[in-house]
Each structure stands twice: as structure tokens, then as C-alpha cells.
Amino acid sequence: MSYAGPEFDSPQPRRPRRRPLTLALAVLVPGALLGWLVYAGVSGAADGGGTTAAASPRASAPPAVSSTTAEDKKPLGSLRGKVVVIDPGHNLTNFRHTAEINRKVDIGTNRKECDTTGTSTNAGYAEAKFTLDVAHRLRTLLEKRGATVKLTQDGDRPYGPCVDERARIGNNAKADAVVSIHADGASAGQRGYHVILPGRVHQGIADTRRIVAPSARLGERIAHDFGRATGTAPSNYIGDGTGLDTRTDLGGLNLSKVPKVFIECGNMRDSKDAALLTSGAWRQKAAQGISEGIVSFLHGQRSAR
Template structure:
């Protein structure tokens, strides 16, 4: 929540410089032989630091409007769609969210209610809180950020509509933010990437995998959450059953930021100060990806 920021935290301009500086250091290391995991040859050289860190908007107006002007920061020519999973009104609209919609390789329910911690902290609220924080940080670097929903009181949008928002806005990357509802004994985070489906996802499989790797690296270091120990492989899970990925024509991943049903993970997810740190890490990963091309 934006109004829960501790007094005395760094300004947005300072955070912008910090995010880009860290991303630049990483991409510089990637450009050197053996400097990055797997010696990735695709990393771009670092961008210069921002002349004005106040390049973005005010943080809370989302939806499908892509008319916002480009930011003045070093990533001012990039567009990112952030998809806060689920919505606060879904539980009261079962007929709407259970309606079948296209999912690429079949049909699925429009949307779902989402998970909840034992203390009653709803996943849809967590997703919204964290998405606003990530949006704020990316906008400070000049990124045009579009949210797939305008608030946390509505219904949907359906999974096919969420994908279409990224497609229509020709986003450089799209990130769907979630928290898992796994077994109580399991903890950790993972990222879901699109698997290859002929005629649908061939063009986004590789760039989406790079996006996942960049976010995974920064989130593991800055989020204080381990890789999920109950599914996925070192924090990565490739799937072909999610309409939000199957129907995307732009690089897209899902972040399951932690397991809401695990007490250790839930204690972090419920903590506003932790969400600030998590947003920093996610924004650094996204900035590193955007600087590749």
C-alpha cells in the first residue's frame, strides 16, 4: 500500500538511480565473458543514469488506457503491462468468473477468486498492493506502465482479456503478479513461463524465459524468499495450460511471489515493509530485461 511507506525511505528519484545502477552493473557483467549465469551473450550494454528520476505517473490509474505520455527516464521508450491477479469482486460474481473463455488450447474459467492467508489477507489484495509498488518504481525510470484492472473492487477481467491488454499495447513485457495457494508445508516462490504451442506461443517462449530469469535472480536476492520447494525447478515452471500466457503475443511471465498458506511466506506477504523490498527486486529484474534490447 502506497500510504504505508515508512517515513524517511529514499525518494523515487534515488530509487530510480539505484534500480538502474544495479541493472547496469548486472548487464555489464553479462557483457563480459563468464560474467553472468550461463555467460548470456544477449545482454545489452548499460544505459546512462536518469537525468530526472521523476519520470512516471502517480501510480494508481490502470486499465487499458495507453495514452499516457512516455516517461523522461532512461527507460522512457518502454511499455510494461502489470497484471494484478484476480480481483476483489470475483467472489461475489460466480456466474461471471466461471464463464468459459478462450485459453489458447481450449477454454477455461474467466477468472478465479484466488488464495488467502490464515489471517484473512486475500491474494487479490496482495496482488494489487504489490503491483502498485512495482508500477511506481518502473515509472520512476520512465517506463509507461499499464495495469490490467483499475482497482481492487471489480470483477475480472477474464484471462483472455488480460492477455489482450498486453497485445493491444504492444508491451515490451508483461508480468502477472500472484501469490500461490499451495500446501501449508511448502514455501517459496516460482515464475511460470509459456511452453511452446504451435501457432500460438513460438515467438514468446524464448524472450519470456529471459524475462523470468531476470526477475528470478533479483527476487531471490532481494525478496528473502527461497525457490518453491513443492513444485517447479529452481523457481521456474513452464506451462501450456494458462490462457494469460497462451494468448499473449508479447513476452510474459507469472510470478507466484510466495505461498499464502505457508506461515513463513504469509508473514512476509502480509508485511508492508517487505512488499516495498519485493517491489524493488521485481523492478530491478524487469529493468534488467528491458535493457537487453
């Protein structure tokens, strides 16, 4: 752009009067140029490149890593590609099929009933109703994170499934984690939650040797996050305050070939625990705590690889 004005008029013939200014400029310009060159060199060395920090406000930032894997591109907290099986304990209509649920099935260490009716609060709120409600809430939370979620039963069966079939469902799904949801039926005054871990079993058709360690990690994460999310304490009657209990007499654990735990969310026979278990808001917290434990476990697995 050109600009016509008095500062750009043709020079007048009074050159001697401009000589001091010309001399000053002759001195100052090379000095300024030399100073700029020194500054540019120092700045370029400081930010590791040939440009100065003033040239770009991001010049001093570390270079971005260009190589990424498919795992790195997953959103933070994503469970895409992971399979979780949720096992809602018992079945609301088991009581109508006593012959079927009393049938004995092989659990490796011995033979045990196909299933049971479960327990209930003193007011009649059934454990099976509780477990299915929490399972639905948990499924929603996990699916939002991208997991593939399967239920062993969704209120769509006349009874069961039997404990051995519950284990097979998780095995056949090649699940990354399986959680069986329950609520206990202990004496009044016995309160709190606990997570049941599979013990080491290698007998008959049962072999838990490969899943004991990962199941323990899964159980520990769930116990921690469940207590934090629900604001409840670990069991005061099982687990010595740890909220963890190891057993070898449960077919659902003995026959599992993938990481699996049970969680007893509280005691339905204690009035204070029952008040929590029958609250929809608390059941949402319970599902949230279990979900966070599963997410923590699965991301821990990913980091270990």
C-alpha cells in the same frame, strides 16, 4: 606591469666586471632552450598532440566521443519509451460475480474459466489485495525510471478481467514486458517463489512461438532479482530449486503476443510465507526485485539490438 627598483636601474659603466656573468648566460641560455625543445618534442609525441602534458592536466586523457545517439543520451537505467503492463492477479470482488468469472473462455488449447477468486492466508488476507498492493509499488518504481506503465485492473472493475482480456491488454499496449503478479495457495510447509514461463503452444487462437525465448529471459531475470531483493529462496515444491516453471495451460500466457510471465511470490497457506506476504516492508522488497528483473531484461534487449 612595470616595476621601478634597483634591479632595473640604468646600467653603470663597469662593464668589464659583468663579463663573466654575460659569458655564463651566453652558455646557459642556449643549453636551456635546447633542453626545453627536446622536452616539448618528447612530451608532444607522448600525449599525441602538439602540446605538453604540463600545458593542460587533461592533455593525456582520451578524446571524448562527439557522436551520440538518442539511446546514448538516456540516463543510465532509463526506461523511457518502454511500455510495461502489470497484471494484478484476480480481483477483490470476484466472489460477488461467480456466474461471470465461471464463464469459459477460449485459451487456444482448451476453454477455461474467465477468472477465479484467488486464495488467501489462513487469517483472511486475500491474494487479490496482495497482488494489487505489489502492483502499485511496482508501478511507482518503474515510472520513476521513465517507463509507461499500464495495469490490467486497478480495483476499478466489478470482476475480472477475464484471462483472455488480460492477455489482450498487454498485446494492444504493444508491451515490452508483461508481469502477472500472484501468490500461491499450496499446502503448509511448501514455501518460496517461482516464476511461470509460457510453453510452446501453437493451437487454435494461441501461438506462443515468438515469445517463448524472450519470456524465458524475462522470467530468469525476475527470478534472480526477486530472490536477491527479498532474501527468500526459490520454491521447494515447484521448479526443482530453479524458481522457474513452464506451463501451457494458462490463458494469460497462451494468448500473449508479447513477452510475459507470472510470478507466484510465495505460498499464502504457509505461516512463514504468509508472515512475509502480509508485511508492507517485504512487499516493497518484492516490488523492488520484480522491477530490477524487468529493468535488467529490457536493457538486455536494448544491448542485443
